[in-house]
Amino acid sequence: MYAYITRRLLMLIPVLFGVSIFIFVMMRVVPGDVAMTILGTDATPESLAQLRKEFGLNLPLHQQYLNWMGGVLSGDFGESMRSGQAVLPDILSRFTITFELTLLSALISWIIAIPMGIIAAIRHNTKTDFSVRMVSLLGVSVPNFAMATVLILVLALFFSYSPPVGYIGFFEDPLRNLQILILPSLVLGTGMAGAVMRMTRSSVLEILRQDFIRTIRAKGARERVIIFDHALRNAMIPILTIIGMQVGTLLGGAVIIEQIFSLPGLGQLVLTAITQRDFTVVQGSVLFIAFVFVMINLLVDVLYSYLDPRINYK
Structure with a gap:
C-alpha cells in the first residue's frame, strides 16, 4: 500500500508539470495585453514598457515559465498583478x-x-x-x-x-x-x-x-x-x-x-x-x-x- 501511494505521489510530478505548461501557454495566447488592461487610458509607451519589465513580461516565454515554476517549487506562487498581494x-x-x-x-x-x-x-x-x-x-x-x-x-x-x-x-x-x-x-x-x-x-x-x-x-x-x-x-x-x-x-x-x-x-x-x-x-x-x-x-x-x-x- 505504501509503495502504491508513493508511486501515485510521484505521478503528481508529470501531471502538475503538464497542467502548468498548459495554463501558462493558454494565458499567453489569449488576445489582449495585460499591461494595457491594467493601465487603461493612462497607458503610455514608457509606462507599458516599465510595467512589462516589472512583471517580467518582456522576457522570453521559456524564461517567464522557468521563473514562475522556480518560485512555485520554493512555495512562492508570485504576486497578483492587480493587488500586489501574495x-x-x-x-x-x-x-x-x-x-x-x-x-x-x-x-x-x-x-x-x-x-x-x-x-x-x-x-x-x-x-x-x-x-x-x-x-x-x-x-x-x-x-x-x-x-x-x-x-x-x-x-x-x-x-x-x-x-x-x-x-x-x-x-x-x-x-x-x-x-x-x-x-x-x-x-x-x-x-x-x-x-x-x-x-x-x-x-x-x-x-x-x-x-x-x-x-x-x-x-x-x-x-x-x-x-x-x-x-x-x-x-x-x-x-x-x-x-x-x-x-x-x-x-x-x-x-x-x-x-x-x-x-x-x-x-x-x-x-x-x-x-x-x-x-x-x-x-x-x-x-x-x-x-x-x-x-x-x-x-x-x-x-x-x-x-x-x-x-x-x-
Missing part, C-alpha cells in the same frame, strides 16, 4: 470557503441520495422506485444556476427572504456561517444527489441479484444485514468513484453558485482573475486545483482497498 495566501483563504461549501454540499447529497437509492433498489419497479428515478433525473437535468435562481426568487416573493451577502467564518459565528452556506449547499447538494442516487440504485440492485446474496438469504440472515453489511458495502466502489469526481469538481470552484450567492470562494477568485487577465493568480489557482483533484483521486483509490479487501495495491 497569491498563495489568497488561494488558501479562498479555498477554505470553497472547501466548507463543498463539504456541506457533499453531506447533504449523501444524506439524500444514498438512502433513497437503496430504497429504490429494494423496491425495484414499484411506484417508489419510479418516484426516486424521477427525482434523480431532475437533479441531474436541472442546471445548478437555474435551481439557485428559482430558489432565490421563490424565497423572495413568497417568504420575503433574501440570502445573506458576504462570508463569516465558522469559528467566528457558527450560526451565521450556516445561514450563509445552507442555500448554496442545498443547490449543489441536490445536483450532486441526482447522480449519486442513480449510481446507488443501480449498484445496489446489481449486487442484490448476485448468487452470494441468495445464499445469505437462504441461511436466514435478516434483510437489514443483507442490505447494509453485504449489498451496500460491495456496491460502494462505483458510488465512491462518482462521489470523488463530484467533490473534486466542486473543490475546483463552484464558480456560478459562488457568483450568485456572493461567496468569495476559489471559483470567484479564478473568474475575476481571468476577466482581469491576472496571470499569476490564474496560473497559481489552476495548479493548486489540479493538485487537490489528484489528491482526492488518490484518497478514493486508497478507500477502495478498505471497502474491498480483494483489492490489493502492490
